[in-house]
Amino acid sequence: MTKMDKASAFSRRSILKTGGALVVSIGMPVGLDTVLGINAARAQGVKPPLTPDQLSSFIAINADGKVSAFFGKTDMAQGLFTAIGQIVAEELDVPFKAVTVIMGQTASSVNQGGSSGSTGIQFGGKQMRMAAAEARRVLVDMAAERLGIPADQLTVSDGVVHAKSDTAKKVSYANLIGGRYFNVQLEWNKKIGNQLYAPGKAQPKKHTEHKIVGQRIPRDDIAPVVFGTMDYVTDVKVPGMVHGRMIRPPVAGATPAKVDQASIKGIPGARVVHQNGFLGVVADREWDAIKAAQTLEVEWSNAAPPFPDQAAIYDHIRKAPARHRKIEKENGNVDEAFRNATRVVEAEYEWPFQSHASMGPGCGVVDVRDDKVTVWTGSPKSHFCRDGVANILGVPVAKVEGISMQFSGAYGRNDAGDACMDAAVLSKAVGRPVRVQYMRDEGTGWDPKGPASIHRVRAAIDSTGNIVGYEFYSKGFSRWDVQTNESRPERTLAGHFLGAPLKSEDMFGAPAEAYEYANKRTLWETIPPLLDRASPLRTSHLRDPVGPQLHFASESFIDEMAHAVNADPVQFRLKYLTNARHKAAIQAAAEKSGWVTRVSPRKDQTGSTVTGRGIAYAPRNGTIVAIVAEVEVDRRSGKIWARKFTVAHDCGQIINPMGLEHCIEGNIIQGISRTLWEEVRFDRKAVTSIDWMTYPILDITETPETIDMVLLNKPDQPPTGAGEPSIRPVAAAIANAVFDATGVRIRRVPFSPDRVKQSLA
Amino acid sequence: MAKFALNVNGKTHSVDADPDMPLLYALRNDLGLNNPHFGCGLAQCGACTVHLDGAPIRSCVTPLSAVGNAKVVTMAGLGTPEKPHPLQTAYIQEQVTQCGYCANGWVMTAAALLASKKKPSDAEIKSALEGLKCRCGTHMGILRAVKRAAEMMG
Numbered sequence: 001m002t003k004m005d006k007a008s009a010f011s012r013r014s015i016l017k018t019g020g021a022l023v024v025s026i027g028m029p030v031g032l033d034t035v036l037g038i039n040a041a042r043a044q045g046v047k048p049p050l051t052p053d054q055l056s057s058f059i060a061i062n063a064d065g066k067v068s069a070f071f072g073k074t075d076m077a078q079g080l081f082t083a084i085g086q087i088v089a090e091e092l093d094v095p096f097k098a099v100t101v102i103m104g105q106t107a108s109s110v111n112q113g114g115s116s117g118s119t120g121i122q123f124g125g126k127q128m129r130m131a132a133a134e135a136r137r138v139l140v141d142m143a144a145e146r147l148g149i150p151a152d153q154l155t156v157s158d159g160v161v162h163a164k165s166d167t168a169k170k171v172s173y174a175n176l177i178g179g180r181y182f183n184v185q186l187e188w189n190k191k192i193g194n195q196l197y198a199p200g201k202a203q204p205k206k207h208t209e210h211k212i213v214g215q216r217i218p219r220d221d222i223a224p225v226v227f228g229t230m231d232y233v234t235d236v237k238v239p240g241m242v243h244g245r246m247i248r249p250p251v252a253g254a255t256p257a258k259v260d261q262a263s264i265k266g267i268p269g270a271r272v273v274h275q276n277g278f279l280g281v282v283a284d285r286e287w288d289a290i291k292a293a294q295t296l297e298v299e300w301s302n303a304a305p306p307f308p309d310q311a312a313i314y315d316h317i318r319k320a321p322a323r324h325r326k327i328e329k330e331n332g333n334v335d336e337a338f339r340n341a342t343r344v345v346e347a348e349y350e351w352p353f354q355s356h357a358s359m360g361p362g363c364g365v366v367d368v369r370d371d372k373v374t375v376w377t378g379s380p381k382s383h384f385c386r387d388g389v390a391n392i393l394g395v396p397v398a399k400v401e402g403i404s405m406q407f408s409g410a411y412g413r414n415d416a417g418d419a420c421m422d423a424a425v426l427s428k429a430v431g432r433p434v435r436v437q438y439m440r441d442e443g444t445g446w447d448p449k450g451p452a453s454i455h456r457v458r459a460a461i462d463s464t465g466n467i468v469g470y471e472f473y474s475k476g477f478s479r480w481d482v483q484t485n486e487s488r489p490e491r492t493l494a495g496h497f498l499g500a501p502l503k504s505e506d507m508f509g510a511p512a513e514a515y516e517y518a519n520k521r522t523l524w525e526t527i528p529p530l531l532d533r534a535s536p537l538r539t540s541h542l543r544d545p546v547g548p549q550l551h552f553a554s555e556s557f558i559d560e561m562a563h564a565v566n567a568d569p570v571q572f573r574l575k576y577l578t579n580a581r582h583k584a585a586i587q588a589a590a591e592k593s594g595w596v597t598r599v600s601p602r603k604d605q606t607g608s609t610v611t612g613r614g615i616a617y618a619p620r621n622g623t624i625v626a627i628v629a630e631v632e633v634d635r636r637s638g639k640i641w642a643r644k645f646t647v648a649h650d651c652g653q654i655i656n657p658m659g660l661e662h663c664i665e666g667n668i669i670q671g672i673s674r675t676l677w678e679e680v681r682f683d684r685k686a687v688t689s690i691d692w693m694t695y696p697i698l699d700i701t702e703t704p705e706t707i708d709m710v711l712l713n714k715p716d717q718p719p720t721g722a723g724e725p726s727i728r729p730v731a732a733a734i735a736n737a738v739f740d741a742t743g744v745r746i747r748r749v750p751f752s753p754d755r756v757k758q759s760l761a
Numbered sequence: 762m763a764k765f766a767l768n769v770n771g772k773t774h775s776v777d778a779d780p781d782m783p784l785l786y787a788l789r790n791d792l793g794l795n796n797p798h799f800g801c802g803l804a805q806c807g808a809c810t811v812h813l814d815g816a817p818i819r820s821c822v823t824p825l826s827a828v829g830n831a832k833v834v835t836m837a838g839l840g841t842p843e844k845p846h847p848l849q850t851a852y853i854q855e856q857v858t859q860c861g862y863c864a865n866g867w868v869m870t871a872a873a874l875l876a877s878k879k880k881p882s883d884a885e886i887k888s889a890l891e892g893l894k895c896r897c898g899t900h901m902g903i904l905r906a907v908k909r910a911a912e913m914m915g
Binding site for chain 1 (some may be wrong): 779782789799801835859889890897
């Protein structure tokens with residue numbers, strides 16, 4: 001379907017009737033490279049509305065023939081924009097360097113969900129591929145009209161449409177449409193976010209025709225980082241801007257009862273903003289804002305300490321009434337299988353609250369004016385962040401512009417969006433643009449957390465050692481105490497402090513493995529949050545939400561089953577799998593690592609340092625990862641060195657192997673960190689993980705010697721995600737390797753030296 | 762408030778500020794040098810690292826009053842696209858960074874190491890970089906880049 005505006009709005013020259021379709025808009029030949037250019041053009045009423053059913057919402061050809069790709073997702077630091085540029089360049093038949101990907105700007109892109117669920121390429125790239133293919137189709141049709149040659153006798157090289165038989169018969173994209181907007185309607189599925197899909201009539205290229213997709217193209221944003229010229233959201237400076245800092249209650253749930261404004265009167269320009277439970281300060285200079293926040297004398301309401309002793313957290317989870325119960329999958333008759341079992345194996349695993357602990361604590365800049373609100377944001381979901389600012393201020397979304405900026409890695413719903421909400425409230429109160437950056441203690445002390453949980457797994461084994469029944473049960477805090485974006489006040493700290501209740505929703509999940517046991521049940525239960533208002537232990541999505549904990553349990557337990565029946569862990573897995581791609585990933589990792597078939601644990605080691613190997617595998621939304629970990633355990637100190645990893649990774653078609661390798665390395669390192677070190681500490685009153693000493697992460701002295709990879713490229717398959725899948729099996733691979741080395745099964749994360757030493761004692 | 766003459770990346774700047782204010786805020790807000798970054802304000806992560814007379818220091822805890830006449834060099838002053846420091850070149854070639862927020866700590870600390878030690882061993886590199894934080898997990902790339910830079914420096 002194409003859209004026709006009033007004919008009178010078009011100059012004759014710019015209208016081309018192609019197959020009954022009016023395909024070109026009019027307009028001044030403006031440069032579209034920058035968002036500013038787009039605004040200028042729109043002000044002339046030239047651009048079609050910024051809606052998902054318009055091709056112009058995704059692709060524009062500039063006057064010089066260069067391509068702007070407007071992408072409604074963001075890149076949380078893994079170089080996604082390079083892959084998107086490759087996809088767009090490929091479909092349009094332009095050089096890679098001719099494409100600029102403009103990400104996450106609410107003024108120039110539609111809401112494709114931001115960074116979310118490793119869908120940047122899987123969904124976002126799919127849409128950009130379809131849009132670019134449609135743009136090429138439309139341009140070729142226009143050229144057909146212009147050259148008087150049927151479209152099927154034309155081809156495109158480097159942005160020039162020419163006759164297949166005679167390259168002299170040609171017209172460039174720049175000449176056809178450069179500087180004007182497409183006016184082509186797409187078949188939008190009426191969804192926004194990750195599920196947005198709006199193809200045109202064009203079919204994308206066959207993979208055998210790909211020349212740019214699949215190439216190792218380096219990202220070009222490393223140079224500005226190392227030369228110190230990259231602008232992060234933290235670097236935004238707006239005329240008249242003041243600095244804000246927040247004051248959080250010392251006991252979670254307490255509110256400021258009395259605020260002594262006089263206590264900061266010696267600090268130049270310092271002002272208090274106190275609304276309900278919301279308490280912040282602003283000052284012209286950043287250091288003064290920090291001093292004011294530290295100096296301000298506040299009397300807090302008496303609030304009963306809301307948390308259990310940390311040592312009792314797993315008992316709390318076991319005993320708490322389930323708020324919601326969901327059976328994810330059930331086949332066969334599980335209860336009967338257990339009744340008839342020769343033997344039952346059972347184990348329980350525990351996973352702590354974990355923090356995003358972003359390098360840069362949350363930061364945002366908001367300028368609230370009567371006619372317009374601007375938010376400079378490092379939120380992974382800039383469109384939702386814009387919506388949140390509109391909602392917390394009570395202004396129409398159309399009045400708010402979200403400018404997406406580079407920030408430190410988020411790894412899910414971190415505190416970057418919360419900082420924007422705080423800045424919005426402060427800016428409205430003081431009538432100036434406000435920059436808020438949290439201090440370190442807020443960065444780990446108050447970001448949304450990955451939920452703590454327990455996982456009880458049992459297997460029914462028959463007399464011949466076959467698994468005839470299996471049950472995987474999880475119980476924990478929901479992963480959605482606050483939703484995965486900050487679009488509504490009840491999802492934000494500022495909203496909670498202003499009085500919006502925390503609306504915890506029920507969501508957990510089940511392992512994604514594809515083992516085919518005859519009688520199998522997976523289920524989960526969620527429990528209420530520990531505090532029903534602004535809480536430093538409220539949960540939300542942390543990289544691969546609940547994936548590491550579910551597969552820590554399920555992939556540890558399959559080794560426990562293998563051990564119970566004297567089977568090799570690789571062979572045992574393959575026995576229960578039929579999916580060829582799943583089996584191939586496991587076999588590839590095993591083979592590349594030099595896996596020797598035998599039963600765990602090793603029994604040939606003496607001395608204080610022992611070594612072992614372990615395997616784990618997990619699918620995630622179409623991607624399959626298998627990992628072999630090799631570890632050294634110092635039995636005296638309890639220290640684990642995860643020395644070597646071999647990763648087999650199948651995410652369908654690989655767009656950029658270089659980007660993928662870096663992405664996998666980051667997943668493995670962060671996965672080791674979460675397994676060996678990470679646990680949010682808290683006491684009865686508050687979170688006590690408030691810096692890098694109290695929330696330790698993996699140190700460079702502990703990094704592996706080697707991370708080997710087997711990239712299982714499937715060019716004929718659609719690309720799936722890579723941002724999270726390879727973190728998923730890391731904990732279990734390490735746990736299985738530790739068992740292989742020591743004969744001791746560790747079922748609680750993190751495997752800190754103290755805990756390992758205790759387990760080995 | 763007091764006046765300070767700061768020598769940063771070869772130029773002298775005058776800053777009027779609280780003597781207790783950490784150097785980081787003068788660099789970022791008074792001098793407009795967007796790197797280094799605030800990461801912790803506690804000297805625990807390294808995102809704010811600059812050189813003070815060639816030695817890597819944490820600008821987030823270094824009060825202005827302690828800077829004196831020392832020469833401050835930020836990552837932006839280490840090299841330029843035209844005349845890059847070998848570490849900057851190696852970082853680009855090895856495609857090290859993800860978000861890049863931590864880069865100051867690693868690059869400036871490694872630059873100080875390589876200035877004093879030719880061809881350091883793997884253990885020496887790791888030991889020099891101990892304690893610096895990178896949340897994206899680019900550690901493997903950092904080590905590759907430091908080794909590559911060491912080779913470039915001969």
